[in-house]
Structures are given as structure tokens and as C-alpha cells.
Amino acid sequence: MSSPRVTRWRASPSTGRTTSSTSTRSRCSPTRPIPTPRTPSSTSCSRTRRAASWTGPVSVPRSAGRRSDRSTPRLSPLVWIAAGVALALLVLPLAALAVRAPWAQLPELLGRSEVVSALTLSLGTALLSTLIALALGVPLALVLARSAAWPVVPRRVLRALVTVPLVLPPVVGGVALLLLLGRRGLLGGPLEDAWGVTIPFTTTAVVIAQVFVAMPFLVLAVEGAIRASDRRFEQVAATLGASRATVFRRVTLPLVAPGVSAGAVLCFTRALGEFGATVTFAGSFPGVTQTLPIATYLELQRDPQAAIALSLVLMVVSVVVLVALRDRWVPGTTA
Amino acid sequence: MSSPRVTRWRASPSTGRTTSSTSTRSRCSPTRPIPTPRTPSSTSCSRTRRAASWTGPVSVPRSAGRRSDRSTPRLSPLVWIAAGVALALLVLPLAALAVRAPWAQLPELLGRSEVVSALTLSLGTALLSTLIALALGVPLALVLARSAAWPVVPRRVLRALVTVPLVLPPVVGGVALLLLLGRRGLLGGPLEDAWGVTIPFTTTAVVIAQVFVAMPFLVLAVEGAIRASDRRFEQVAATLGASRATVFRRVTLPLVAPGVSAGAVLCFTRALGEFGATVTFAGSFPGVTQTLPIATYLELQRDPQAAIALSLVLMVVSVVVLVALRDRWVPGTTA
Amino acid sequence: AGGVDTVPGSSSAGTAAEEELTGQVTVFAAASLSDVFGTFETRFEELHPRVDVLVSFAGSSSLAEQIRQGAPADVFASADLATMASVEDDGAVSGSTAFTSNSLELVVPVGNPAGVTGLADLARSDLAIALCAEEVPCGAATVTLLDAVDVEAAPDTLEQDVTSVLTKVRLGEADAGLVYRTDVLAAGDAVEGIAVDGADDVVNVYPIAVLADAPNPDAADAFVDFVLSDEARGILDGAGFGAP
């Protein structure tokens, strides 16, 4: 029923050619006279004529669908330049390291049982620490992000306190952990007296040290993401009958997934590279507390080339883990 | 003109008392008979009557305005518990440190010129590093966040590469910087040959080391925030005639301000606490390259108590800086 | 600082008792000892198959702090007397034994590009000089040595440990540095060592001790005995360590 109308209009250029200014119909019709036929001006109202004057968009190619969906990235050249410099600063040193690294030594190194056990320990503890940091840190981030209703001073001080472990030289952080959880520590003493539990120099201590050092990264990243997110979706979820836990799990978290993902990556990598606090609080017992960074540090005293090779192993492993895990953590937001 | 109508309805309970089921008017009117006058049921349609049955909400107290504006925080107890544990884990070790610290020694320590110069150097370089990281890292984050159109492999590898400096043991990071920018480094060699410029052992080297180590934190945090933000606002800005730079400055950045702020805090604190890469790449010379973490580490070997006091100084200074700066960076988002 | 027993083999450990040694010995050793103590561990476990030696390497002061905080260690081997003394002051150790020593040597990059010949070159301001910081053991030794030969050094950096100094020299960033002889030996061809006069007069002594709260005192005693034995002496000599 619609085609006749379209056809009628398609045929209308001829009626549009009238020069009479009194014709209301042609006045209000979008068709107008064509002065010079070959000029690609827009004065023709005929769809066919117009389509001919456009070189391209006549039919709908199947492949165009996907391309048309997204809009241009449109980043200014300045942004690209700055990003390039930043990337060079981060990547070139690694390239230099890779150029000078004793690649031939790698197979031998990777065959050593201490290296393998250190690598396993590092990956295991870093993953565990990240999971713990997620379980504890995301709620903390939530509380901090939603602290807008609190008085100003406690709110700011609380936020600043969370960042303090970032500032401490890691070795001092390790000392602080010893002072708290060591056998003579504020909590560690009573803990040992009551249950005979000692924490330092165990794999548990490695995890605690890593959580202490790495969790603030996660908390701050997630807090930033939560503060930037729209709270109204949570209200909607509540009106739909979702409990607080459901709202958190199915609305809050997915909405800040990119932030949580970024925070988890920060946390994981920081835990993987952690050295000072671990060696101070947990010691460096092969297989128990000697993580790969500690092994690297010790190797640096003995055989710097081997140490560089070990760092490369750490690098490659972390890149592989990140590339493999990342897009799985955030199914929707990364394409 | 509206008051008569209201008054009319206010007076309506009496007309509503009819029990005739055939009265269309009362059928459709929200007024209904009141069975037992003192029962606080909702059957009365009279505003005055209803107001009386409610204990509270009769008048509008001036002070209620501010309170009514916000909705309940509504965090589940589980969240509070987890957040509490997280906070305890982060803050208690610091408390233990503070308890055991030789507070009496502090004034003497703060009087020492090396300490003062180390503190000044630390703050200055960390701030400078943060500014540089902002200038370079935010564009990099933007490029990474907008890389959705790229092929999958380079995109993921690029992202992972940015995180690698986080994984490297800082000392190895320092070695990598030496291999690149040292006198015999890939770039440093030509640099010295051409212009006689050497970077190691200078304050510049301190800043470079800090940027190298701390910028990835900023990049990842900001990238997460940008990916979580709504791109349509940028499109609107463009239709309003804003250039790319303007869109970036006045729309993109403010919208991800919480993320940028979180990233800057991460970056600043990480730079402030940086030790391994700095000492390896820049060395440690009082007043030039010896930052407070390095001074603390050295003091730890001689006088652990004094070292703890120095860490406390670092902590307090960073808390003060953060509390003072933070809300200024992000004027709108933190109340 | 506490009294140091310089007589080797003073511990009383009967051969009969050694047969029954079991369990785990936890040894805290200075990071600069990691090479030799690695060998010690292997050898000791060969001698006492039912004993498991665990060695934790870290900076001496870090280990000392761990011990002060009640770390469940049996043996502590420090890189200098002062650190051991701080542990003794705390009551965690009653009496230690010096088991070896180390002395300083000039180190220069391969080919000695700056033409360094002796300690006097450390005063040249046109050179990049890396030294240990005064706060750490090797730095204390450096200060003593330079005072002894009356050289006013012009360092560009004061490093937190020997390894850092060595790294800078190895990569050619520093034209010269002062490190332990053992480190020069361990670095092999990567650097060149230049022996200096008077270095042997300024030695850094390494003490070892069984901790007062040692969970496995018998095995700990046996390990210390091993460290003080002639076999261990040979291993230490091979790594460049000097007599106690």
C-alpha cells in the first residue's frame, strides 16, 4: 500500500519543474527545478537521479553491515603521539632486556627444579592473592565509593589509609607485617599462645604479604570505577525485588567489570612481582616461600645473566596469563 | 485557583460515607467509609484525617531537605564484614608499625638534613612523575580503551605489554632501563656520543624510573574507567561542534575523573614508594638521587628503629598530600 | 658487640649423636653467602640424610629483624659483626663464631675504559664511581679502607649492597667501584678486579650462631660445626672468602 505513494514521488521531478510561484503544491513539495543537469548539486528530488549523482550508496552490500555499526575512533594526533611515547617508555626497556638476554640459557634454567618450583609458587600465590583481594577488596571499594554520606574527615582519612601500603617501601611493609603477625607481634603472639599457629615463613605468609601489598591497587581501581558508575541501575534492580546480594552480583559488579578487571590485573601483576615484603615477612625458603622474584634477586647476586633470563620468564608467563585470562574475566566489555 | 478544589476534596469524607453501591461518584472517588475511627488503617481518603493517623510526615521541616535527597546506602552485612577484614589487613600492620615506632626519635630524624633532602626529593620527583604519567598515560589508556576496532591479537598483546613493568622485580626493571638508557645502552650510547648526555645518576633518571614503574598503574586504572564510560556523550559533544581536543578535555576526561583520580593516586604513591628500579637505574646519592625509600632502606641496615620512623614520615606525608590534593583533583565527583 | 668465639670447632658434638640427627634445620644466611651456603646445604644433607636443611637468604639486617620478631630459625649467618651484635643484644643469640671474612677489591668494567689503576682514581670527579653506602656492611668497610689510605672518594652513587655496585660496573655505567673479592670472582669475565694495597687490613668478618630458641638445636649445632669444618673452609676459599 505504500509503494504507489513512493512511485508517485519518484516520478515527480517533472511536476517539480514548474516555475510558477503560486503553486502551493510545488511550493511545499521537496522537488525543485534542475538548472544544469550534470552538476552534482542537491536540487533534484528524484531518488533515482540523486542516487546516480552519488557514486556509492546505492545498494546495501552484505559486508557493510558490520562496518557500519561502529563510529570512528577519532583520536587526535596529539593523543597518538603521547600514547606512542608512553608505550615506548614502557616497552623499549623490556626490548632492551630481551635483546641482551641469554636466550640460550633459558632451557637449562627452566629445567632447574628450583626455578620450576619458584615459578609454580609465584603463579599459585599470586592467583590466590588476587582472589582474596577480590573477595575483600571489592567490598572495601564499594564502601569507600559509597561513603559520600559520611563526614568529610573520616572519609578522606580512610581513603588515604588504604593507599598507605602503596607508599611504604615493601621491606618496611614486611616489617610491619612481622610486627603484627610475627610470633612476638601484636596479634601473632596471642595467636600462637592460643592455637599454636605461626604465620611467618609459611606460604600463607607469602599470600598475606602479597595481599597487603597488592590489594590497595585493586581497591583504588575498583573504587574509581564504582564512583563513575550510575547508581540508578541498582535502584531499578531493587524495585524488581533483587536482594542486596543479588544487586551486587548481577548489577553493580557487571557494570564496573572493566574497573574490576583492571584492578585485578594490577593486583595480580603486583603480587607476581612482589619481593621486599615477602622476603621480609615470609623469608625465602625454596618451594615454600621463595617466589620467582626472590629467586631472581638471589640469582642477581650470583649470575646476573641468569637473573635476567628469569625475569623474562616471569614476563612471558604474566603476559600469557593476562592474554589468556583477561577477556574471559570480562566477557561483555572487551570484544 | 487550585485551592478550592483541594478544599473540596478535603471536605469529602462525609460524602464518601455513603453506603449506596449505585452512586457512581462515590464508586470512582478515592474516598471511602471509615469503619473504626482510631484504627490506623488506610481507608480514609481525607488528607487531614490521614495526616493525623501518620505519626510523622505532616509538615516539612527545613532540615529534612538535605537528608531526603539521598537514598539509603544499603550495603549488605556481608559487604561490610569483607570490607572490615580488608581494612584491618591494610591498616593493622601500619598500626603495629606506629605502636612500635620510636616517636621520640622523630624530631631528631626530621631535623637531619639528609632526611629533609630525601623527603623533598621524593615528593618532588613523585609529583613530577605523576604529571608526566598523566600526560603520557591517559592518552595511552584512551588508545587502549578504544582499540576495540583492532584485530584481537595485537590488541591483547599491547594491553599485556603495558602491564609487564608491573611484573618485573623492580631491580630488573632498573637493569632494563640501564640496558636502554645507560651509557652503553641501546639508546643511551648514541645519546652520549651525540650530545654528551648521560642519564644514570641524575634526578632525571629517578623520574624516568618512577614513570616506568608507576605509569602502568595509571594506564590500567584509567583504561578501565574509559571502557566503562558512555561514549555517546562524546558524540553529542562533537555534534555541538567541539574539536577532538575539546571533547577530550571537557567531556571524556571529566566523565572518567574518578578513574583518572584513582589512577593518579596509585601512580603517585607507587612513585613515592619506588625503590628497586630507582636505586638500580639512578643510584643513590644524597640530594640527587637518594629518595626517602632508599634512605629508609639504608637506615634499616643500621638502625631499624630509625628506619621505621622514616617510613612513618613517608606514610604521614603521603596521607597528608592525598587528603589535601584528592578532592581538589576531582571537584565534582567527591562531595 | 657480643663476644665472638674465634676458635673453630669448639662445639661439642659426638659422633654417636650425629648418627641420630633428624628433622629440619632452618638456616638464615646473608644473601652474599648464597653460593657457598647452597653448596653447604647439599653437602650437609649428604652427610646427614635424615636432616633437611632449609636456607633462607636475604639481606643480613632483614634476617636480623625476622629473628627479633621470633622467626623459627636454628642458625643465623650474618655478613657483619654489627648485625649479629644487634641480635645478641636482643637475647636471640648468645655468642657467635666468626667463620670467614671478606675483603674489598677495586672493580672496573671489562677493558677498564677509564684506565683505573688504584684507589686514588676513586677521587677523580670525571669518572663515574659506585660505592656501597655507609649504612651497609660493605660500605662501612669501604669507609674504613679509604680512611686508611687517605683517599677522598668522589662517588656518584652510594649503593645499598654490593650487587648493585657490581651491576653498575658490569654494565659500564660506573667506571670503577669497590666490592668484595668474592663478588669479583663470582662475576667471572664480566668485570675486571684490581687488587689494592691495604685491602687485606680491612676485612669484613662473617659470624655464625645457633639461635637461643632453635627448634632443632642438635642439628643446628651440627650444621655450624660443618660450616666451621675444613671441608667448608675449602669451599669458602674456592669462592674467594678469607680466613675468619
Next chain:
Amino acid sequence: MLHSGARRVRRHGHVRGELPRCHADPPDRDVSGTAAGPASGHRSVARPHGGVRRRPRRAARPLGAGDDGVSATSGERRGAGDLDVHVSLRRGSFALDAAFLALAGRTLAIAGPNGAGKTTVLECIAGVTVADTVGVRVGERVLDDVGTHVPPEARRVGMVFQEYLLFPHLTVLDNVAFGPRSTGAGRLEARERAAEWLHRFGLSGLSDRRPHRLSGGQRQRVALARALVTEPDVLLLDEPLAALDVEVRDDVRLELADHLADFGGATIVVTHDAADIRTLADDLVILERGAVTHDGPVAAVFDGPTTAYARRLVGRAGA
């Protein structure tokens, strides 16, 4: 719309009409405060429409904490689902002070100028805006009072927000299934119920889309479906049809009217559209600058509008 709109309503008038609706359920409520039959069941049978998709709604969901289940003595149920609201708060220079009653089984329209406080009132009822000076009750159940605040998730008050607020990370189907899932339904059942509502609103083909890939009108219908599928005790619709095209608008309006006829709880519809009011609502509250300036049956307002706004609304400004 316009003269055409008038036609449409008249057409609807033939089909379901306003007057029949007002007269249609005489036996309950009005006989006396104590002699009404089982409220919703009785009433919905009496309604002329909704026969096709009617469901035993109330039987599945007990009404309130105080009176669960349909008691044998039907007199007990009087006013059980009525919504009694008193909102009185300040937001900067804007002061809101409104009280009204929305009867169970009936639809109350709220109209009024922009910024009059309509959305604010709904948000208070839904519990997402909190103030000490808000009183909300459903039957005997106090949702808000001084010192009392039932959180939104425990209110069984459904709301369609003016800006839709579809969850951007969920598909259309999962958006609609969110409510049932949250209130205990299994994944399969929730999806089934969601699919049914999507079908009713002509959205079946869009189930797997994310909201950002929908048109404005499609979004609004999803928001409507999402609120309706939860089968709440009270239904709040904030301009639920504003983005719909003329055809769909009529269809959705009918669908909605049909559903509301079945619905035993109180419904509030905020709208600027007189056609919506006539088709959907029984009663009308006009809110102006935070105050109720009109409250009564729809017919009364259309018969004799008293304020300038009301006259504008019913179209007598020029008359």
C-alpha cells in the same frame, strides 16, 4: 494524535470505555467498608476485558505480611491492597507536599506540569528516595513512616522509570527475566515468563539484543515488560508510553489496560497524555508545583477542570 486521537479514544470507548469501567464492579468497595468480596478476583471478573490472558494472580502471591492468603471471611480483605501515600519533602527550592490514596484494582493517573514532583512521588513509593517525611502504606503494611523504611526490594512495588534504565549489560530477555530470577524463579521459568511478556509487546525478535542496540520505543516497551513481569502488589509507571509510535502506542495501551484490569493491586500511571488517562485510568491526581490541585475520578476532571493546567490537559484552554 489530535482530532485523530479523539477518534481513537472513542473507538476504545466502544471497546472498553471509561464509564462501563467505573460502573463495572459495583459489589465490593462501596457497599460498605466491611462487606466487599474477595477484592481482585471479584473485580476482575466484573471487568469487561482481559479475558484472554487473565491469570490467577492473587492466589499466587499473598497480599501483605499481615493478611496472607484469601481468607474465608471475605470481609477481612477490605482495602488490603490500597496504596496510601503522603510525601512531604524538600529538594533545594522545590517543596513537595502531597497525599493521596490509590485503590487496589484501580488505576490512578498522575498528571501535572514538568517538575511538579510526579517522578519524585513515585520514587518515594518505590522506596528509592528516602525521607523521614514520607509515609507509604499498602493496606496494613507500612512501607514508610517515621523511623520505618522498607527497602525497595522488599516492597513488591514495581516501577517503570522515566528513563527506562535498562541494564546495559544484559540482553533484552535477561532484563525482563531479572525480576522473576531475583524473586526466586528458576532460570528457565524466569525466561519463559519474560519471553511471554516480550511477545505481548511485540518484542520477541529482539530477545538477544543488548539495550543499546534498540530503538527508543523498543527500549520503553522492554522497560514496561520488565516491571509487569514481576507481578508486584503496586505498579508505578512513569510516562510509560511517551516514546511509542502511534500504532504501537495503541496496542501497548490496550495490552496494558488489559493487564491492569486483571491486576488486583493499585496502579499509578504518570502521563501527559489525555488519551492515556482516559484509556487507562480510573482516578486522576493533578500535581502542580509539589501540591495536589485535583484528586478525583477521571470523569470529574474531564467534566469540570478547575485549574489552568487541568483545562489545558483536557483541552479547554481555547474554549
Next chain:
Amino acid sequence: MLHSGARRVRRHGHVRGELPRCHADPPDRDVSGTAAGPASGHRSVARPHGGVRRRPRRAARPLGAGDDGVSATSGERRGAGDLDVHVSLRRGSFALDAAFLALAGRTLAIAGPNGAGKTTVLECIAGVTVADTVGVRVGERVLDDVGTHVPPEARRVGMVFQEYLLFPHLTVLDNVAFGPRSTGAGRLEARERAAEWLHRFGLSGLSDRRPHRLSGGQRQRVALARALVTEPDVLLLDEPLAALDVEVRDDVRLELADHLADFGGATIVVTHDAADIRTLADDLVILERGAVTHDGPVAAVFDGPTTAYARRLVGRAGA
């Protein structure tokens, strides 16, 4: 709306009306392709309305890259501001293929069912959706063609988005001042111009608010003001009045019509409301399932609607 709506339009008809508008500017365009006067100036004088706030729009802004400034030989300006659109793209199962012409100085309404592609077309014209198969021209200026894509900020095409998309971090005043600021105005001048538009839409009191503290209708008016203040060459309005209350809607519609009468460029209004079409538009395109099913002067559609949708739109469904 409804019968009331019809009254309202008739009232408007008295004031500015559709017919007078169509007849009102005979001298330009139609005389011949080469003999029109300086397009906008001439036309706006001829329009019955907008005398109060008229501004020398075109003089301040040269039209296109090809023909800047008002040339002495007025014949050069023929069709200079006309918007020529050909959109043809695919989004999953949805295929859009539409072409039409929006004349400078006139307002084209686009109506059509939900999901017909109205918003998509506008986004293509604004340049925020990109496809190789989109062609857009304003006069001689090619904005989109194969291999050509002028970025949105260089198009001078203003758009009111269906979801408003007010900048959440800026106050109402700064939201509206954003455009002028971005196109070179000083802070003071930009704010002044913004304040003027806020005043026109009755929003003066809200200047310092952030958008989240506005009601839905207030937001929509701010979005409208934000787009209008930039004085673009082409104006795209996506359901710009949907959230407005009856009173404000009439006022804003008048204000808008007033402005559009002055406006020398092409305007496209997407709306579901026949009253909007009659009051604001000269021409009407009906888009259904991605295709243009009707294109012509408004009066023609109302005289003889051809598709089911068009009949529904003009209210003859029941007739």
C-alpha cells in the same frame, strides 16, 4: 490530547497555521532555480512569526566550504542549505534504505513505527554513525559519501538526542553553553547566549543544577536549548517534545516553531505526535521498516494517507 489535542492545533492554526506557512514565502525557491533572493533573510521576513527574536543568522555564519558569504549575485545561493540524504545500511537483521531531501528554511518531520530507523537516519546525518553506504550533503558540501566522512564536529549539524544525553558533569547552564564555547565563543558570551535560551524555555531558575537533579521534562528542554543555541546549518530533533507536559509542550512547540521560522537551514523533527507535525513541519517523510513509504508536504499526508501507519497517524484507522 485527543479531542482536546485537535482543539489545540486549531487554536495554533489561528495563530500561525499550516496553510499560511506554506503560502507565506512564495518569492524565492519556486520562481526558478536561479532567481531566489538571499535565502534565509528573504524567507524569514516573509514568515508571519518570529519577529521578536529574529537574528541575522546567515550573515554571521557562512554556509558551506564551497560558497561562503552571501554573494552579491543572489542566484548563487540556490539550494545552498538543502540537506540531501541517502542512507542505506544494515544492522543485523534490520536493513535501512532511505533517501530524501530536506529543504533549507523548511521543517521536515519524520514519523514512523518504533524501530523504523528514524534515529539511525538522524545519527547518520549528524555523522555519529558511519557507513560507506551513507550519503549526506548540505548544499554543495558533501558530508558523507564513499570515502568521505566529515567528522561530526565539522558538520555544523545540531542534534537533540532521543535520550537527551545531557553532560552529567556540567551544570544546566554549562551544558547549554558547551556548544558556543566549543565553536569559539568566549565564556561570558557563551553563558549569555545559553542563559537566553534557558530563559526562553522557562528554565532560568535551574541554571546551576546538574542534570541528575532535573525532572524528565526539564531535561528534555535543556537538551533542546543545547542544540538550538549552537545555530547550526542543519537541525535534527529526535522526539524533542515527548517528555513535556501539556502546557509546556504547547509553549515549547510555539517557541520552537518561532525559532524554526527564523532558521535558514533545514530542520528534521522526528515525532510520533500529529500535533507536532502539523504545528512544526512543512514536509513529512514516513519511514517504515527502514524504507520511505511516504514523502511529501504535510497537508498531502493528512489529506490522503496511504499506508496503514499513516492512517493511524492521522487518525483514520477507525474511519
